Amino acid sequence: MQQYDTVIVLTPLLSDETAKEAIAKYSKILTDNGAEIVQEDNWGLKKLAYPIQKKTTGYYHLIEYKAPGDLINKLEIEFRRDERVLRFLTIALDKHATAYNDKKRSGAFNQKKTVKAEEAAK
Amino acid sequence: MANDQIQYVTAPKVDDNRKKYCRFKKNGIKYIDYKDANFLLKFINDQGKVLPRRLTGTSLKFQRKVAQAVKRARHIGLLPYVTDSLK
Numbered sequence: 001m002q003q004y005d006t007v008i009v010l011t012p013l014l015s016d017e018t019a020k021e022a023i024a025k026y027s028k029i030l031t032d033n034g035a036e037i038v039q040e041d042n043w044g045l046k047k048l049a050y051p052i053q054k055k056t057t058g059y060y061h062l063i064e065y066k067a068p069g070d071l072i073n074k075l076e077i078e079f080r081r082d083e084r085v086l087r088f089l090t091i092a093l094d095k096h097a098t099a100y101n102d103k104k105r106s107g108a109f110n111q112k113k114t115v116k117a118e119e120a121a122k
Numbered sequence: 123m124a125n126d127q128i129q130y131v132t133a134p135k136v137d138d139n140r141k142k143y144c145r146f147k148k149n150g151i152k153y154i155d156y157k158d159a160n161f162l163l164k165f166i167n168d169q170g171k172v173l174p175r176r177l178t179g180t181s182l183k184f185q186r187k188v189a190q191a192v193k194r195a196r197h198i199g200l201l202p203y204v205t206d207s208l209k
Contacts, residue, residue, distance in 0.1 A: 058199055094153075
């Protein structure tokens with residue numbers, strides 16, 4: 001089963017629980033069809049770099065999961081059908097990406113990465 | 123013209139001979155996260171355009187990964203497509 005990660009940008013007009021309920025709907029679709037969710041990360045309301053559908057902020061949510069390949073198309077049809085979703089992006093993760101995400105989750109990454117970035121920037 | 127101040131026609135290049143290196147190869151970074159917007163800010167100029175390799179010195183392999191990460195970040199609204207005063 002290939003590992004994917006999906007970022008969803010929901011419209012900010014939703015109240016908090018309707019946003020959570022929309023996200024729960026998608027994670028349910030995933031788990032029903034045999035996907036295994038590795039990690040869910042909620043960034044909440046963030047300012048968009050440019051207005052999308054006349055809105056300047058978006059409710060970001062990230063889902064990282066292992067899924068069979070044919071499930072992705074079904075998921076994206078649901079995204080397109082739902083008008084609450086402003087944007088979505090699904091990426092297949094290769095081994096470097098999964099290693100990066102595991103290191104990030106284990107927290108060993110935060111200091112090293114920023115230190116490395118600064119040192120590289122110097 | 124009495125003034126003997128030397129006027130350079132083009133700006134004198136001072137330190138362009140320091141060896142540029144690919145920061146990804148040097149630090150062993152293998153994956154460029156498209157969600158990490160403030161790391162990607164180092165690779166775009168203040169108009170939001172991707173910086174060329176001759177300025178950043180990154181190798182071709184990682185320049186493509188950077189460009190793809192920037193385009194993905196733009197799609198989900200983390201980075202602007204075009205702006206005038208980014209930094």
